[in-house]
Amino acid sequence: MELKELFTESNVTLELSANSKDDVLVELIGLLHLDEKAREMLFKMLKKRENLGSTGIGKGFAIPHCRSLVVDKLKVAFGRHSGGIDFNSIDGQPAHFFFLIVAPPIEISNYYLPVLGKVAQFCKSTDIEIKLKNLKNVDDFLELLGSFAV
């Protein structure tokens, strides 16, 4: 599965407005279009995952992720925050680009780790942060993902 197949206009925003790490998680979870109870549970689970070590991988990227019973298939979201948020990233720099990845405990297709790996690979591409910063709209983001063929 290519990354571009997972993203649509409904799970991408280039205008995150959060002021904290927790608020970013809440906003990203909102892009998954789950019911309120599921959103609450997912938030708690993502926080627990963050407690084991930040998912801020540096260069302005964070990839919060977890497996949870509240979803029945792999779900993803992307958000961009122009000002940047302190995400306790490994390089100590604020995070601007956030990929959220959530999967059920068991997936027949087993996409979770491969997708996580592809997103991490995408985030490490040369000058990708500049390209993401310069995006004008969601279509540009989807086009950028497509051009990487990962």
Add this chain to the structure above:
Amino acid sequence: MKENQLRLLMFLQDLLTLKKEIQDFQVVEQYEEMGFALDKKEHIEESIKEVTEKLDPELYHRFLQIAEKYDRPLAPVKNGVCYGCFVSAPTGSKLVTEHQDIIEFCNHCGRILYHIS
């Protein structure tokens, strides 16, 4: 405020899944190659303890009993089918917790059932 017992069980199951994942050397290696820090793995035990302390003791006992038989004691129900054993119309016994939450068990496999949206 009391917490919904089924949601706590689901949360516990998710934490146990995460614990299993970070105990798997190969998976941890993959995470580290991707650039993720997992330097505070010991926190998972605290989280699990926090949740189990909030659970109705009888319910937690049932959970542990089911966990002896199945890797994942909870199973989703979709269209009347238990996705643990794939038998339809699975709802069997019910347990009313001290918090007055009703927990349903699959009539066929005994797993704790939950519905997802």
